[in-house]
Amino acid sequence: MTATGFAEAVKPTNLLSALQGNRVSVRLKWDLEYTGLLASYDSYFNLELEHAEELQPDGSSLPLGDMIIRCNNVLYIRDLRSTVPVPPLS
Numbered sequence: 001m002t003a004t005g006f007a008e009a010v011k012p013t014n015l016l017s018a019l020q021g022n023r024v025s026v027r028l029k030w031d032l033e034y035t036g037l038l039a040s041y042d043s044y045f046n047l048e049l050e051h052a053e054e055l056q057p058d059g060s061s062l063p064l065g066d067m068i069i070r071c072n073n074v075l076y077i078r079d080l081r082s083t084v085p086v087p088p089l090s
Helices: 012-019
Strands: 023-028 033-041 047-055 061-069 074-079
Touching (some): 012 033, 012 074
Antiparallel strands (some): 023 033, 023 074, 047 061
């Protein structure tokens, strides 16, 4: 955090590089959320998740296996090692 209370800016490539190989949560613009192991990403920030699951509004998850998420659908990416609470899906 900076003195203003905002988090420091991080380059997207540095963030994805740090998250690669770790479990992440990817929230899409359409209120869908997926979790999985960030296997890789490309120069357009398309994401490849291994062992992906789609989170359901009731808290359950639907196993999907491996998947690719197109960059322009991503709202945010969250490191699941973090302890910051996240609001539930609406």
